Amino acid sequence: MNKAQAFRKLLQRPETIVMAGAHNALSAKLVEQAGFEAIWGSGFEISAAWGVPDASTLTMTENLDVVKQISDAVSIPVIADGDTGYGNAINVMRTVEAYEQAGIAGISLEDNIFPKRCSFYTGVQRELVSIEEHAGKIRAAKAAQKNPDFVVIARSEALIAGLGMEEALLRAGAYAQAGADVILVHSKAKNFEELKTFSKLWFDSQK
Numbered sequence: 001m002n003k004a005q006a007f008r009k010l011l012q013r014p015e016t017i018v019m020a021g022a023h024n025a026l027s028a029k030l031v032e033q034a035g036f037e038a039i040w041g042s043g044f045e046i047s048a049a050w051g052v053p054d055a056s057t058l059t060m061t062e063n064l065d066v067v068k069q070i071s072d073a074v075s076i077p078v079i080a081d082g083d084t085g086y087g088n089a090i091n092v093m094r095t096v097e098a099y100e101q102a103g104i105a106g107i108s109l110e111d112n113i114f115p116k117r118c119s120f121y122t123g124v125q126r127e128l129v130s131i132e133e134h135a136g137k138i139r140a141a142k143a144a145q146k147n148p149d150f151v152v153i154a155r156s157e158a159l160i161a162g163l164g165m166e167e168a169l170l171r172a173g174a175y176a177q178a179g180a181d182v183i184l185v186h187s188k189a190k191n192f193e194e195l196k197t198f199s200k201l202w203f204d205s206q207k
Contacts, residue, residue: 004149007077007105010037011151011182023049024066025073032074038105039074041067043081044118056115060086060095068102077105079153084114084129089140096144096152106151108184109137111158111171119160119186126161131171135178142179154180159187159194169201 001009010017019038022028023045031039046066047054063080071078080099085092092109099107110116111134117124128134134154141152154175158168172183183202187194 002147002149003071003077003103003105004100004147004151007038007079007151008149010077019079021045022070022078025069028070028074028078032076036076038077038079039070041070041078041080041104043083044120046081047118054116054118054121056083056086060091060098064098064102067099067104071103071105079151080104080107082107082109084112084116085109085137085141087114089136092137092140093144096141096150097146100145100147100150104150106153106181107141108153108155109134109141110155110186111175119157120188126157128157128161128163131174134171135174138175138178138180151181152179153182153184154178155184155186157186159185159189159198165198165201168198169205172202173205 017037019040020031020036021040021042022031023042028039043063044054046063047058050058052058067078067080082095085095096107111128113127113129138152138154156168156171158171168185172185176183185198
């Protein structure tokens, strides 16, 4: 079973998957030894380890090199924080091909503009790409993958950007229709209520 298959198996469980972030091979080994089931190859952590802002400062190949080292060091699946896919849909296709060949289990692609800004930076005016553009990136990612078990995660920053619950649901629905395997809605609320509300509205809409 490859790591993408292992992550797919985790997704089939009713229980929550418990993951932790890592920024190099050593931290990944610590995550695995602590008993976590998967690793988030965190773009924020990798940027911080390089001493640069989480603002598309590092290239795709620089991030890929680190995430491959992380994956090679552990036996559990690694999900890569792919930021915006490093450009347009063509860039996304190359990104997916490279990460899949490196043995990464899946990749998260967010609907921030490129170059992105970390979701938690204060005083930054948020701007997202259009729904149509990001849905196109998701379709491109799915078209580029060779391993059918590779997981494409569509991440929306609608709540972070203050666009509201309706926009978050609209974007999530469009990305799911575009073929995303997982929807990730980001929030910086200090409690779970915002995401709990989204989850309820989302599952109600799927009935």
